[in-house]
Amino acid sequence: MSNVTAVPAAPADQALAHFEDEFRFETDCSDVQATLAAGDPDFVLIDARSHALFDQGHVPGAVSLPHGKIIAGKLAAYAPDTLFVTYCAGPHCNGAARAAVRLARLGRPVKIMAGGVTGWLDEGFALEASDRLA
Template sequence: MSNVTTVPAAPSIEALKHFEDEFMFETDCSDVHAAHQAGPYDFVLIDARSHDLFNAGHVPGATSLPHGKIIASKLEAYPQDTVFVTYCAGPHCNGAARAAIRLAKLGRPVKIMAGGVTGWLDEGYELERVAQAA
């Protein structure tokens, strides 16, 4: 018996609920890219990394808001039902989850963009960069 099957798989009905529920908590780079191509986002895309990393390259249309800076006053311009989508560097980074926690604690609807910048680049999408003053 392998480590894969030592713990049995969940019954199908439980697996179905689990995997369907995941879509309430996350989206992927392809869906964000398609939303960007279709027109203005119907959500606010938050880059939860530092401003320096954001300036070096970010997902088009994203707003730089490092997870540690997410407070109620920074969200006042957005209606209460605005959906936020957070991302960070990638699967090795927990900044998107930290941002999602802060948003959820503020009563805001939130999802994570699975893969972050790493996933975005793996899909072959380009990053925007902020021009540095000379």
């Protein structure tokens, strides 16, 4: 018996429910890129990293809103049913999840872009730098 099989897999119905639920909580870089490239996205993409990291390189079309700065006032311009998709540096970073928690606490629909910047680059997509003055 290996470490893989030491704990039995969930029954198929439970596995199906679990994996289907994941799509309610996250999306991937390819789906985000395809939607952004098509124009008129039906979500707002939030870069939850610091403004400095955003300026060095971010997903084109993203809004810089560090997770610690997410408050109701910063969201006032968006309709209450606006879907927010958050990302951070990558799987080694929890900034996207921190942003998602803050958005959910404010009653906003939210998903995480799995992989973050690392995943974006792994897919072969380019980042853009910002000339925004802090």
